[in-house]
Amino acid sequence: MSVRRLPLSSVEREQALYNFYSAERRAGACPLTATERMLEFSKRLDGVQEQMQQERRNLLGVGRSRTPEYAIWNSMRERCGNPKHKSFADYGGRGIQVCERWHSFENFITDMGPRPSEQHSLDRYPNNDGNYEPGNCRWATSSEQFNNRRSCRVVTYRHAQMTLKEACDLAGTNYNTVHHRIQSGWEVTAAIDTPIRKKEPNHASR
Numbered sequence: 168m169s170v171r172r173l174p175l176s177s178v179e180r181e182q183a184l185y186n187f188y189s190a191e192r193r194a195g196a197c198p199l200t201a202t203e204r205m206l207e208f209s210k211r212l213d214g215v216q217e218q219m220q221q222e223r224r225n226l227l228g229v230g231r232s233r234t235p236e237y238a239i240w241n242s243m244r245e246r247c248g249n250p251k252h253k254s255f256a257d258y259g260g261r262g263i264q265v266c267e268r269w270h271s272f273e274n275f276i277t278d279m280g281p282r283p284s285e286q287h288s289l290d291r292y293p294n295n296d297g298n299y300e301p302g303n304c305r306w307a308t309s310s311e312q313f314n315n316r317r318s319c320r321v322v323t324y325r326h327a328q329m330t331l332k333e334a335c336d337l338a339g340t341n342y343n344t345v346h347h348r349i350q351s352g353w354e355v356t357a358a359i360d361t362p363i364r365k366k367e368p369n370h371a372s373r
Contacts, residue, residue, distance in 0.1 A: 236282060239289050240275050243299055263291075266300035282306045296350065322355045334359055 246258040247265050269275045278301045282288070289299075290307035297303045324334040331349075335342040338359050344367055348358035 235285075236276060236279075237272060239282070240269075240272050243289060244270070247299065261296075263296070264298045266298055268301070269299060279304065279306065288312070324356060324359060331355075 244265055245252045246254045247263055248259055249255060250259065252259075269278070279289075283306055286308050287306040288309075290305050290312045291297055291299060291303055292305045292307065294303050320331045321328055322331050322334055324337070329337070331346065332342055334355075335345050340359055341363060344363050345358045348361075349355060353361075
């Protein structure tokens with residue numbers, strides 16, 4: 168029985184291209200012409216794709232529920248869809264959802280590919296407040312995810328630059344409400360300095 172060939176995801180193509188040109192830089196000036204470089208990259212990409220195909224087949228085969236990728240996929244669905252999950256308030260409770268396509272583990276792996284290393288986990292990027300869906304997720308290290316946290320957003324407040332969380336602490340106001348105001352279109356200083364109304368939503372932080 169033939170195995171269906173899965174397309175190389177955009178994440179994997181970008182990684183292969185990065186690896187290729189990083190190798191070129193380490194080797195110094197490359198004597199190949201532009202056409203020859205493209206042919207060489209195409210050969211390497213074919214090799215990368217074949218390796219990724221095998222890794223995906225392994226992930227989708229018997230015992231897949233014991234793989235880290237399956238555990239990550241299942242945890243993503245639980246955080247967003249199970250009100251009894253300990254982190255539901257920070258995900259599903261904030262309106263973050265898993266797209267319908269990713270209700271299937273096979274579709275998730277087809278779009279994301281295997282994680283590059285044990286140091287990588289699933290990250291919503293570039294929109295940290297968006298859903299889990301193709302185009303808004305990546306495999307990222309802990310340092311990359313830290314830089315994508317909402318609390319790391321830098322603002323100018325009282326003539327100084329600081330994170331939004333630091334500005335809220337300085338003003339003695341609720342970070343979650345201020346963040347919601349800014350997401351709704353408020354100017355930063357007004358969002359921080361305007362007194363909070365009793366009926367104003369107090370959203371859970373990530």
